Amino acid sequence: MPYDPERHGPERIVGPGFFEKVYAVVQEVPAGRVTTYGDIAEALGMRSIARKVGHALAGLSHDRDVPWFRVVNAQGAISRPLDSGHGREQAERLRAEGIEVSSNGKIQDFTRVRFVPQH
DNA sequence: CGGCTGACGACCT
């Protein structure tokens, strides 16, 4: 299917600098709240590149001041194996901010702590 | 250069 603004958003903005744009949006998420890959994609004007948002975070170096752990998937769950170092760290850091995370990685009261970044 | 791979998500059974 060709590019369709109705489905894919107003314009294509993925390109050089995309990662930095993602990081800028993530930094808007306040402590104690979480947002989703899709919400970030939409804040950047593209509804269909949620996957690229995850890719951007995957390439993030931890020494940068970006709260990567406040980003979860649309189901309100941590999108990394909980038996991995990063999965455990994310759950830990969210709990440290007062967010309840169940043993299966689900965020409790997700709809209430969900933060939707604005354009 | 073609194929595969994802920290995803909407939609359908």
Place this chain on the structure above:
DNA sequence: GAGGTCGCCAGCC
């Protein structure tokens, strides 16, 4: 709720 399908696109074989 649990799976499967398809669309996305930069990066890495």
